[in-house]
Amino acid sequence: MINLPGRTTTSLNGLWEVIIDPFDAGKGSWIALYQDRKPESDSDFVEYGFDGGPRLHVPGDFNSQMPELAYYEGTLWYKRQFEYTPSDKRLFVHFGAINYRASIYLNGEFLGEHEGGFTPFQIELTDRVIKGENSLIVRANNERIRDGIPGLGFDWFNYGGITRDVDLVETPATYIKDYKIQLKRGDLGTIAGWVQLDGANLRQTIRLSIPEAGIDKTFRTDSKGRAEINLPAELALWSPENPKLYDVQIASATDSTREKIGFRTIEVEGKEILLNGQPIFLRGINIHEEIPQRKGRAFSEADAQMLLGWAKELNSNFVRLSHYPHNEHMVRLADELGLLVWSEVPVYQHIDFASPVIQRKMDLMIREMISRDKNRSSVIIWSAANETYPSPERNAAIARLSQLVRSLDSTRLVAQASNTFEYHDDRTEITDAAFEHFDLVAINQYFGWYRPWPEQPGVMKWVSDFDKPLIISEFGGEALLGSTAEPKHAAHSWSEEYHEDIHIQQVKMFDSMPELRGVVPWILVDFRSPTRMHPVHQQGWNRKGLLSDRGLKKKAWYIMRDYYDRVQKDWEAREHTP
Numbered sequence: 279m280i281n282l283p284g285r286t287t288t289s290l291n292g293l294w295e296v297i298i299d300p301f302d303a304g305k306g307s308w309i310a311l312y313q314d315r316k317p318e319s320d321s322d323f324v325e326y327g328f329d330g331g332p333r334l335h336v337p338g339d340f341n342s343q344m345p346e347l348a349y350y351e352g353t354l355w356y357k358r359q360f361e362y363t364p365s366d367k368r369l370f371v372h373f374g375a376i377n378y379r380a381s382i383y384l385n386g387e388f389l390g391e392h393e394g395g396f397t398p399f400q401i402e403l404t405d406r407v408i409k410g411e412n413s414l415i416v417r418a419n420n421e422r423i424r425d426g427i428p429g430l431g432f433d434w435f436n437y438g439g440i441t442r443d444v445d446l447v448e449t450p451a452t453y454i455k456d457y458k459i460q461l462k463r464g465d466l467g468t469i470a471g472w473v474q475l476d477g478a479n480l481r482q483t484i485r486l487s488i489p490e491a492g493i494d495k496t497f498r499t500d501s502k503g504r505a506e507i508n509l510p511a512e513l514a515l516w517s518p519e520n521p522k523l524y525d526v527q528i529a530s531a532t533d534s535t536r537e538k539i540g541f542r543t544i545e546v547e548g549k550e551i552l553l554n555g556q557p558i559f560l561r562g563i564n565i566h567e568e569i570p571q572r573k574g575r576a577f578s579e580a581d582a583q584m585l586l587g588w589a590k591e592l593n594s595n596f597v598r599l600s601h602y603p604h605n606e607h608m609v610r611l612a613d614e615l616g617l618l619v620w621s622e623v624p625v626y627q628h629i630d631f632a633s634p635v636i637q638r639k640m641d642l643m644i645r646e647m648i649s650r651d652k653n654r655s656s657v658i659i660w661s662a663a664n665e666t667y668p669s670p671e672r673n674a675a676i677a678r679l680s681q682l683v684r685s686l687d688s689t690r691l692v693a694q695a696s697n698t699f700e701y702h703d704d705r706t707e708i709t710d711a712a713f714e715h716f717d718l719v720a721i722n723q724y725f726g727w728y729r730p731w732p733e734q735p736g737v738m739k740w741v742s743d744f745d746k747p748l749i750i751s752e753f754g755g756e757a758l759l760g761s762t763a764e765p766k767h768a769a770h771s772w773s774e775e776y777h778e779d780i781h782i783q784q785v786k787m788f789d790s791m792p793e794l795r796g797v798v799p800w801i802l803v804d805f806r807s808p809t810r811m812h813p814v815h816q817q818g819w820n821r822k823g824l825l826s827d828r829g830l831k832k833k834a835w836y837i838m839r840d841y842y843d844r845v846q847k848d849w850e851a852r853e854h855t856p
Contacts, residue, residue, distance in 0.1 A: 312355075372398065665697045
């Protein structure tokens with residue numbers, strides 16, 4: 279993985295020429311759009327062309343940029359030209375994300391492909407780039423497929439296209455390909471990690487410097503270009519109250535890079551979540567990667583500022599980035615703001631866990647998610663799945679995924695969100711055996727909306743066979759901002775009053791759950807979902823947001839903000855009680 283911060287990059291963001299290809303004809307030998315042919319004589323007939331056609335902004339989804347593409351699922355071809363003078367450097371093109379399947383071509387030559395709409399990838403151009411003008415063409419296809427992840431059905435909008443930043447990255451012939459610099463699990467005084475070189479000159483001295491912490495150490499790489507890092511350190515620890523980031527510098531004989539990194543530990547002990555060795559309660563909010571006011575995919579620093587700014591205003595210290603890895607601006611800003619992050623892959627309902635194809639795709643997405651964000655102090659939880667249904671195949675696949683996550687990163691918690699539980703009278707039993715493989719129990723429950731309250735919320739008992747922290751990872755209901763339908767306190771009214779009452783009753787239940795260590799309402803803001811088809815109250819929107827599609831606060835917002843203010847004070851008092 280190329281690490282972009284600290285490197286000189288050339289952005290390819292901006293307007294790209296596009297061709298809409300609803301029948302995916304352009305990848306065939308007859309049309310072959312990727313060749314970008316021009317007529318060479320009067321008798322040379324070419325029935326396509328990028329010149330004079332529409333242009334779209336990159337990054338950005340194509341659905342929100344052209345009315346005729348509003349609900350389009352299919353192929354779009356993108357073209358961008360760039361000037362280049364080859365040198366002794368290596369050249370890569372780095373894509374933040376393309377949804378969902380992408381094929382990459384340079385000067386008519388196929389370079390590679392990628393599947394997965396929410397993780398980055400890069401392709402080396404060194405031996406293919408030419409002096410002068412180069413033509414980069416991308417085939418992006420967001421058509422839902424049965425063996426995709428997610429599959430054919432999901433409860434958010436299927437924004438397609440080149441949705442995140444595109445950069446050209448030059449590196450030395452032997453460069454610092456990747457690294458992990460974090461605190462050792464459970465050890466506040468030891469930095470542990472590694473640095474990986476790529477190229478011909480793999481045996482080098484690596485210098486790790488953190489000037490503010492008085493650290494300046496050298497390490498040697500082995501024959502494979504890897505140097506293991508382990509050194510004592512006295513550091514100001516990163517936390518929501520003090521999101522301290524250090525300037526970390528890494529240099530080899532041939533390359534150097536730097537970025538801002540925070541240091542903290544995250545563990546569980548019994549039913550406690552421990553941040554830097556101290557118990558913490560997660561005051562959370564779920565977020566989709568969407569800016570509702572423009573009905574489009576969030577992609578910029580400004581978008582991240584808006585979404586995470588709302589989370590901070592709610593007095594959250596934790597965000598669940600649902601239901602896929604969000605763009606890098608979100609997690610880097612979370613580092614700066616002191617927001618803890620749950621990051622997950624889109625393994626979501628109706629996945630064929632028995633399929634070897636699906637298993638390979640899940641593994642790749644897990645690897646790409648962890649590879650990008652392993653140095654982000656804000657990220658404390660890797661989630662392998664959301665609301666999957668128990669079966670022998672699913673249970674085995676989930677167990678294997680949890681093991682994969684731990685093998686890639688032992689310094690964070692591993693989780694899934696489950697809606698598998700049983701309830702009757704005043705008793706709710708957590709029954710998903712897959713929790714055996716995870717560090718905490720995370721339950722999605724919609725009492726008062728999809729399920730009736732089994733008993734008075736304030737006397738409900740939650741029963742679990744797992745001695746692990748409990749998080750309510752989703753709860754809520756739907757309301758259209760300003761709805762005055764009668765009766766206001768019935769679910770079918772879609773009223774703000776009923777929505778508010780759901781949250782009031784949930785808070786009563788939370789107050790009676792001594793084992794609870796976090797709550798995460800669904801969701802920060804109303805979001806688009808074409809499967810939500812109520813003609814009056816939904817109109818293609820999931821209306822469970824604490825904020826409306828215009829960013830206006832519903833009545834339930836104030837219930838959660840007041841609850842979080844009270845919980846924060848209670849936990850601060852608990853910390854100071856001898």
